[in-house]
Amino acid sequence: MMDRRALLLTSLQLTLLAPFARLANAAADKNSRFVLVILRGALDGLAACAPYAESQYHNLRGPLALGAPGTEGGVLKLDGTFGLHPSLTNLHALYQARELTVLHAVATPYRERSHFDAQKVLEAGKLTPAATDGGWLNRALAVMHGAGDTRGAVALNDTVPLVLRGDVAVNTWAPSRLQNADEDLLARVRRLYEAVDPPLASKLNEALDARAIAGDAANGQMGGGSQQPVTPLVNAAARFLKSPEGPRIAVIDVGGWDTHANQGGAQGNLATRLKGLDAGIQTLKTELGPVWADTTVLVVTEFGRTVAVNGTRGTDHGTAGVAFLAGGGIKGGRVVSDWPGLAARELYENRDLKPTIDLRRVFKSVLAERFGVAESALERAVFPDSANAAPLEHLTA
Amino acid sequence: MLSLEAAIAANRFGLGARPQDGAAIGNDPRGWLDAQLTAAARAASPPTTQQPASAGVLLKFRDLRVARQAAAQVRASFAQGQRKAPPASANDGGNAPPASPGIDEQAIKEFREFVRENYIAQVNERHRRAIESDTPFVERLVHFWSNHFAISADKQLVGPICGLYEQEAIRPHVLGNFHTLLLAAERHPGMNLYLDNTTSMGASSGAAELARRRGRTLGLNENLAREILELHTLGVDGGYTQHDVTEFAKVLTGWSIGGQIGQRGLPGGQRAAALLGDPGKPGEFFFRPIMHEPGDKTVLGQKYKERGVSEGEQVLARLAVHPATAHHLATKLARQFVADEPPAALVDRLASIYLKNDGELVPVYRALIAADESWKEPLAKYKTPQDFVLSTFRALNFVPERPETLIPFLTEAGQRPFTPGSPAGWPDTAAAWDGGDALLKRVEWAGAVGRRVGDRRNALELASAVLPTSADERTIAGIRNAESGGQALALLIAAPEFQRR
Numbered sequence: 001m002m003d004r005r006a007l008l009l010t011s012l013q014l015t016l017l018a019p020f021a022r023l024a025n026a027a028a029d030k031n032s033r034f035v036l037v038i039l040r041g042a043l044d045g046l047a048a049c050a051p052y053a054e055s056q057y058h059n060l061r062g063p064l065a066l067g068a069p070g071t072e073g074g075v076l077k078l079d080g081t082f083g084l085h086p087s088l089t090n091l092h093a094l095y096q097a098r099e100l101t102v103l104h105a106v107a108t109p110y111r112e113r114s115h116f117d118a119q120k121v122l123e124a125g126k127l128t129p130a131a132t133d134g135g136w137l138n139r140a141l142a143v144m145h146g147a148g149d150t151r152g153a154v155a156l157n158d159t160v161p162l163v164l165r166g167d168v169a170v171n172t173w174a175p176s177r178l179q180n181a182d183e184d185l186l187a188r189v190r191r192l193y194e195a196v197d198p199p200l201a202s203k204l205n206e207a208l209d210a211r212a213i214a215g216d217a218a219n220g221q222m223g224g225g226s227q228q229p230v231t232p233l234v235n236a237a238a239r240f241l242k243s244p245e246g247p248r249i250a251v252i253d254v255g256g257w258d259t260h261a262n263q264g265g266a267q268g269n270l271a272t273r274l275k276g277l278d279a280g281i282q283t284l285k286t287e288l289g290p291v292w293a294d295t296t297v298l299v300v301t302e303f304g305r306t307v308a309v310n311g312t313r314g315t316d317h318g319t320a321g322v323a324f325l326a327g328g329g330i331k332g333g334r335v336v337s338d339w340p341g342l343a344a345r346e347l348y349e350n351r352d353l354k355p356t357i358d359l360r361r362v363f364k365s366v367l368a369e370r371f372g373v374a375e376s377a378l379e380r381a382v383f384p385d386s387a388n389a390a391p392l393e394h395l396t397a
Numbered sequence: 398m399l400s401l402e403a404a405i406a407a408n409r410f411g412l413g414a415r416p417q418d419g420a421a422i423g424n425d426p427r428g429w430l431d432a433q434l435t436a437a438a439r440a441a442s443p444p445t446t447q448q449p450a451s452a453g454v455l456l457k458f459r460d461l462r463v464a465r466q467a468a469a470q471v472r473a474s475f476a477q478g479q480r481k482a483p484p485a486s487a488n489d490g491g492n493a494p495p496a497s498p499g500i501d502e503q504a505i506k507e508f509r510e511f512v513r514e515n516y517i518a519q520v521n522e523r524h525r526r527a528i529e530s531d532t533p534f535v536e537r538l539v540h541f542w543s544n545h546f547a548i549s550a551d552k553q554l555v556g557p558i559c560g561l562y563e564q565e566a567i568r569p570h571v572l573g574n575f576h577t578l579l580l581a582a583e584r585h586p587g588m589n590l591y592l593d594n595t596t597s598m599g600a601s602s603g604a605a606e607l608a609r610r611r612g613r614t615l616g617l618n619e620n621l622a623r624e625i626l627e628l629h630t631l632g633v634d635g636g637y638t639q640h641d642v643t644e645f646a647k648v649l650t651g652w653s654i655g656g657q658i659g660q661r662g663l664p665g666g667q668r669a670a671a672l673l674g675d676p677g678k679p680g681e682f683f684f685r686p687i688m689h690e691p692g693d694k695t696v697l698g699q700k701y702k703e704r705g706v707s708e709g710e711q712v713l714a715r716l717a718v719h720p721a722t723a724h725h726l727a728t729k730l731a732r733q734f735v736a737d738e739p740p741a742a743l744v745d746r747l748a749s750i751y752l753k754n755d756g757e758l759v760p761v762y763r764a765l766i767a768a769d770e771s772w773k774e775p776l777a778k779y780k781t782p783q784d785f786v787l788s789t790f791r792a793l794n795f796v797p798e799r800p801e802t803l804i805p806f807l808t809e810a811g812q813r814p815f816t817p818g819s820p821a822g823w824p825d826t827a828a829a830w831d832g833g834d835a836l837l838k839r840v841e842w843a844g845a846v847g848r849r850v851g852d853r854r855n856a857l858e859l860a861s862a863v864l865p866t867s868a869d870e871r872t873i874a875g876i877r878n879a880e881s882g883g884q885a886l887a888l889l890i891a892a893p894e895f896q897r898r
Contacts, residue, residue: 041819062614113623113642114633116821129633158811159832172834176809181844185884188875189840189891196869197893200836207833255818256551260620261593311605311616312596317623349639 032370033241033295041258043301045321056342060308073266087274090282098333103323107355113317118302123163138166143377153249156233171210230280238287261312293328319352330396364391402426404865408898411533413788416862433532451561452680465508468501519560520814521800528790538571546582547822548591550815559815562587575756576717584682586654592621599650599690622646630716632725644694651689723748737826743770776897779827782810843890851883868894
């Protein structure tokens, strides 16, 4: 195999990885939409986007290894090194249409292996899991509001996930099969809350607003739980993002990625989950229609999984993993990575894919390029202690 | 109305007041809680229905699952029009209608019903006990520890035994020593299956060697070891390393289940069975020496000599009385029963009492009851969806004829019974539950309850029986001025003083 850096770091990617320069001038589009998809449980990045051409890949992965492009159950080719999991056919089509960028060997600053702490770091946008007073996306909203841009956000969930918690009020919406309360009761409860418990009143009012927009987007679908199909949530997200008065930012949680045992290869447990994710992204594109052109979707997870298969045909908690950036207006069709490779000496603590791109650089890039959040604000207010994590340049624009 | 302390005892330490509880609590709320911590009090709250043992359920589940998988395979080949699978009998072909000959529809249906019936029976038992209990503080402790040692029914293998796991591994030990509780939880098939330990084996074990001869590489799965350290004992900042996780995983290899349950990967056939030795008691904890990693291990700086199953017992015994464990458990108890941000001084006090008593739990509960911090804020916590529902039925003082009718709402509200979805269990802070959509659903559900039973209840009288004296006069006025009995009841259930505790 060629020297990995010569192979992967094309001149374009070198530009991408260069220190950030001109953010303040980036003209943010007022029509921009953003969908953050959080895969809870740690998606196996080496299964979602496999370095099929690396010799160590097949040895280390054993029964989980995916075949070369063109073979039965083989990966869907991205370039000479990487291929997508065969379940990700829609994402592959997006890649070919330059509407998908794969970011590999990415990680938050967190270096331990607890799901729960890792998710806190991912969502709070701080260096340690101890800081959980609010999420980076809420702080970004506060900055935008301060600049006169009053767009809102919605969590496709019963409650607000940490990434969206904070000073700015955020909507929640999840599919419901309950019979609506009658108008008179609702009015009385609102009055009661406004008099006795203002925090409850504002939450109830937000929920009523959200429901007015979502309508019956997912009527009859089940809500709640950690492992629900993505599609009903995506349908609702599209309704919100298309609405002229609606939020411009949506967060979707999808659980069930913790594949310690019998993970499967081209078929099996993880393959089924990936198929659901793939269908969800395609549904989002379809449902958004022309708005897809203004939309950026970022799919992230708390960390990757071990490079080697474990003793039970699964993978254990690891470090670096993969992220997907999709959307109508992005500069896609690329794998963005400072790929460390799978050689033993390159593994983190002798077992994990080594992190080479800080996920905060990706978050910053989206906020700067799509929403015009100034670099100074990104560093000061949104991601404290992130001076060494400059935005990736020209990721989406 | 309930005095402030009576309301805290009934609501924050319990599952909500029944109309008659005010009299039982009287003017000694602390004594009322304390009295629940005795064996005699617990004997007064027996199970409401006879529950089967999890071992038998697991065995039946395994057999039904095998039959269903076979049937599903036949169905799949029909759907593909390939007819690879038996039987060979001719058919009209094409897209397979559900009743195609050869597909064992009965097996598929039986499996589905078995899973559903067991799940519902166990959820109902849990809810009935909670609604009827005269020792609601103990029920809360059962729920608390069951959630601390969480397993989740969204993993198919443990779906039919989540409630039985709580009955067998948690409930008997909540007033005992933490070490006993810890051992019971980690040994239970529910935990073993949930955190993948039944298939974890030492890379140098006899079982791995057998597999290697057949061209398969099998070995460790570190899931259980990591979650014991992170979630069940020391806590994530408890000072362990990746090396400790790996070594502890080796220690735990062989902790498994008797009979052929969950051991995919082990060789089959009679010859292999002879090599594998004693299969153990089907469906119960069983240590399989052949899967155990041989040799000495070092966990948290201490060396453990090769001693089979007792290595794991030794590590657990040490973890149980580790200061980090004491602090972790004290924090969680104080968060559950006092405040989302538990007072640091209280946590330290509880932790030191825990250590002084070698992990005995009742002294810690007594310290919690005795703590001034517990009685300061009347409405410091926001109810989880489950406790919101249970407290509603306690206020109404009746168990629904078909308690499974509660499951759809709990699912909507984000807390489908026995499915926290992760080994961390359900969160217990307001931020995790007080989203607007979830609140709106509570109001809608309150409306539905009001429509259903409101004309048979006097909501104003109920309010005075279950709300604290601190309840806002506008809350009471709202209930009084409602346009119907149903609306009045809905307003009581939706009231801020009923959502918080």
